[in-house]
Amino acid sequence: MSNNFEQLLRTPLFQQHVDLGAKLVPFAGWEMPVQYVGLREEHDNVRNNVGIFDVSHMGEIFVRGPKSLELLEWLTTNNVSKLNDGEAQYSLLPNNEGGLVDDIIIYCLKKNENYLVCVNASNKDKDFAWMTLNNKFEGQATISDESSKWGQIAVQGPKAFSLLNDIFKISFETLKPFTCFETTFKNHKCIVALTGYTGEKGAEVFIAAEGCIDFWIALLEKGKPYNVAPIGLGARDTLRTEMKYSLYGHEINDTTNPYASGLGWVIKPENKDFIGKSTLLSQKELGLPFILAGFKLLDKGIPRQGYRLFTSDNREMGLVTSGTLSPTLNESIGLGFVFKDQAKIGTEILVDIRGRKAKAVIVKTPFVKS
Numbered sequence: 001m002s003n004n005f006e007q008l009l010r011t012p013l014f015q016q017h018v019d020l021g022a023k024l025v026p027f028a029g030w031e032m033p034v035q036y037v038g039l040r041e042e043h044d045n046v047r048n049n050v051g052i053f054d055v056s057h058m059g060e061i062f063v064r065g066p067k068s069l070e071l072l073e074w075l076t077t078n079n080v081s082k083l084n085d086g087e088a089q090y091s092l093l094p095n096n097e098g099g100l101v102d103d104i105i106i107y108c109l110k111k112n113e114n115y116l117v118c119v120n121a122s123n124k125d126k127d128f129a130w131m132t133l134n135n136k137f138e139g140q141a142t143i144s145d146e147s148s149k150w151g152q153i154a155v156q157g158p159k160a161f162s163l164l165n166d167i168f169k170i171s172f173e174t175l176k177p178f179t180c181f182e183t184t185f186k187n188h189k190c191i192v193a194l195t196g197y198t199g200e201k202g203a204e205v206f207i208a209a210e211g212c213i214d215f216w217i218a219l220l221e222k223g224k225p226y227n228v229a230p231i232g233l234g235a236r237d238t239l240r241t242e243m244k245y246s247l248y249g250h251e252i253n254d255t256t257n258p259y260a261s262g263l264g265w266v267i268k269p270e271n272k273d274f275i276g277k278s279t280l281l282s283q284k285e286l287g288l289p290f291i292l293a294g295f296k297l298l299d300k301g302i303p304r305q306g307y308r309l310f311t312s313d314n315r316e317m318g319l320v321t322s323g324t325l326s327p328t329l330n331e332s333i334g335l336g337f338v339f340k341d342q343a344k345i346g347t348e349i350l351v352d353i354r355g356r357k358a359k360a361v362i363v364k365t366p367f368v369k370s
Contacts, residue, residue, distance in 0.1 A: 008026055008029060008030055008031040009029055009030045009031070009057070010030065010031050011030065011032070011054055011056035011057055011151065011212070012056060012151045012209050012210075012212040012213060013054045013056060013151065013153075013212055013213060013216055014031065016054075016213060016216055016217075017032075017033040017036075017054065017230075020033075020036055020230055021036060022034075022035065022036045022230070022232060023035050023036075023232070025233070027057070027121075027233055028057060028120070028121040028122035029057075029121070029122070030057040030121060032054070032057060032232075032233055033054065033230070033232040033233065034232045034233045034234045035232040035233075035234045035235070036229070036230050036231075036232055037229075039232070039234040039235050039238065039327070040327045041229075042229060042230075042231045042232060042234070042235035043231075043235040043238050043239060043327040043328070044327055044328075045157070045227065045229045045231070046156050046157045046198055046200060046231055046235065046239055047157070047158075047200065047239075047327075047328060047368075048157070048158065048227075049157050049158070049159050049226055049227035049228065049229070050155065050156065050157035050158070050159040050160045050162075050163050050202075050223060050226050050227070050228050050229075051155075051156055051157055051228070051229050051230070051231035051235070052153055052154065052155050052156075052216070052219050052220070052223070052228060052229075052230055052231065053153065053154040053156065053230075053231050053236055054151075054152075054153060054216070054230075055152045055153065055154050055204065056150070056151040056152045056153070056209075056212060057121035058118055058119065058120065058121050058124075058147075058152055059118065059119040059120070059121060059123070059124030059127065059128070059145065059147045060116060060117075060118060060119075060145075060146050060147045060149070060150045060152075060206065061116075061117045061118075061119060061124075061127065061128055061131065061143060061144065061145050061146070061147070062114070062115065062116055062117070062143075062144045062146055063114075063115045063117060063131075063141060063142070063143055063144075064113060064114050064115070064141070064142050064144070065113070065137070065140050065141040065142050066112065066113070066140050066141075067137035067140035067141040068112065068113060068114065068115055068141045069081060069111070069112045069115075070137055070141070071135060071136070071137045071141040071143075072106060072115060072117075073272050073274065074134070074136065074273070074274055074275065075093060075131055075134060075274070075275060076091040076092060076093060076094075076104070076106065076274060077091055077092045077094055077258070077266055077267040077268065077269075077274055077280075078090070078091035078092070078106075078266045078267070078268055079268045079271055079272065080106060080108075080115075081271075081272075083106065083108035083111065083115075084108060084111055085108060085109070085110055085111055086108065086109075086179050086180055086181055087107075087108050087178065087179055087180070088105055088106060088107045088108065088178045088179065088180050088193055088194075088195055089105070089106055089178060089266075090103070090104075090105055090178075090266055091103070091104055091105070091106055091266055092104070092258055092263060092266055092267070093119075093127060093130065093131070094258070094274060094275050094276040094277075094280060095130075095254060095275065095276055096275060096276045096279065097254075097255070097276065097279060098255075098257055098276060098279040098280050098283050099253065099254045099255040099256055099257070100248075100252050100253065100254065100256065100258055101123070101126065101127060101130050101254070102119050102120055102123040102126070102127050102248055103120070103246060103248060103252060103263075104117050104118060104119050104120075104127070105117075105118045105193075105195055106118075107180045107191065107193055108180075109180075109182065109191070116191065116206070117131075118152075118204075118206075120248045122248065122249065123248060124145070124147060128143065128145045131143050134275060148209070149208065149209055150206050150207065150208065150209055151206075151207050151208070151209045151211070151212030151215075152204060152205065152206050152207070153204075153205050153207065153212070153215060153216060153219065154196055154197065154198075154202065154203070154204045154205075155202050155203055155204075155205065155219065156196050156197075156198040156200045156201070156202035156231075156239075157198075157200050157201065157202060158200060158201055159226040159227070159228075160172075160200065160201045160202035160203065161173055161201055161202075162226055163219065163222060163223045163226050163228060164192075164202075164203055166222045167185070167215075167218060167219065167222060168183060168185075168192065172194070172203070175194055176194065177194050177195070178193075178194060178195060179193070179194050180192060180193035180194065180195075185207060185211060185214070185215050185218075186211060186214055186215075187211075188207055188208040188210065188211025188214070188215070189207070189208045189211075190205055190206060190207045190208075190211075190215075191205075191206040192204075192205050192206075193205075193206070197236065197239070197240050197245060198236075198239040198240065198243065198370075199239070199240075199242070199243035199245075199366065199368070199370035200239075200370050235327075237322075237324070238324050238325075238326065238327055241322050241323075241324050241326070241333065241335065241367075242326055242328055242329075242333070242366060242367045242368045243366045243367075243368070243370065244262075244294055244335060244365040244366045244367065246261060246262075246263065247322065250305060250321045250322045250335075251292055251321045251322065251335060257280070257283050257284075257288060258280070259280070259283070259284050259288055260288045260290055260291055260292060260337065261292045262291070262292050264284075267280065269281055288340070289339065289340060290317070290318055290337040290338065290339065290340065291337065291338065291340050291343045292321070292335060292336070292337055293335070293336065293337075293338050293342075293343045293362050293365075294333065294334070294335055294362070294363055294364070294365035294366075294367060295333070295334050295335075295336065295349060295351075295360040295361060295362050295363060296329075296331050296332065296333050296334075296360060296361055296363050296367075297331070297332035297333075297334070297351065297358055297359070297360045298348075298358075298359040298360055298361055299358040299359045299360075300332075300358070301332060301351070301353040301356070301358045302323060302324065302325050302332045302353075303320045303323030303332060303333075303334035303336070303351050303353065303358075303360070304320060304323050304353075305319075305320055305321060305322060305323065306319055306320065307319065307320040307323070307336075307351055307352055307353060308320075308351075308352040309336050309337070309338055309349055309350070309351060309352075310349065310350040310351075310352065310357065311339065311342055311349060311350070312347075312348045312349060312350060314350070314357075315339075317337075317338050317339045317342060317349075318336055318337035318338050318339075319336055319337060320334050320335070320336040320351065321334075321335045321336050321337065322334060322335045322336075323335070323336075326367060326368070328367075328368045329367060329368065333363075333367050334351070334360070335365075338362070342362070343362060344362060345362055345363060345364050346361060346362065347361065347362045348360070348361050348362075349361070349362065
């Protein structure tokens, strides 16, 4: 094995991936499965049946104490105060310059006392340092990186609830999206959250690291009647692109304005103060020249991140942030920043694919319905 791989971290399920014949690649400092049998087969299985994803590389940061709510309100853009026990919300960690430290999900385990913040693997250390640096309630709110104690498995697809019902012996159909509850699996602590990154039914299960293998094996065994399959990072990316879900490092980063990225719905400046609020609002008031839009190629080719975008009369305007051949549509799709006046559905644009200008058209997103 190369020196590059020797430096990579491994999840508790690493040997399971090896045994299943997964192709392993470096990702965010981890050695992760990009595919098992093939991207298209795995993608289609999530859309039609149920797939399980090892997402144990994600970070788990806990905020606890009597000022935990106040701290999270200061650190994030969404209204954390609206969360009651067992509720979750998508949110953002803004910086002082109008960009984003990360996009996150906050899980309220006990209101005003105990919150789980799930962060992107590539940003875990940065997020923890940022949150700690900006903890203005030190002593009354503690921030703890407990990522090494947890594994995380996502169960996604139209048959996901049937599989989860069999595992946990409860009716997942009665539960609402963006809720969570604490339970156990073979005496291993779990936090089960009705969240996901595919647009399909399902849950993300945080489980004590030592119980991760047992849970993974149980999902594969009990999932046989539902055509369960392990899913790699490749299909995870095509699934989220079809839904126009942002990926840090693509649609959002330290300098991207979240309003331009279509994330204004999780920014609640009228109800609270938060880091970088004045900068974010001033940028919005000045007018954002670019907006994130979805497009389909009319010519042959596949748009890739970093490819340049042009208006139909050849004015350069932005870059592709994500692009792929959609397995569901069998069409080349992409996301990218375009001039505001070019974002209207039906507008033709050009994508520079290695020096060749390919025709594309702005389309409604998400590209597919879950």
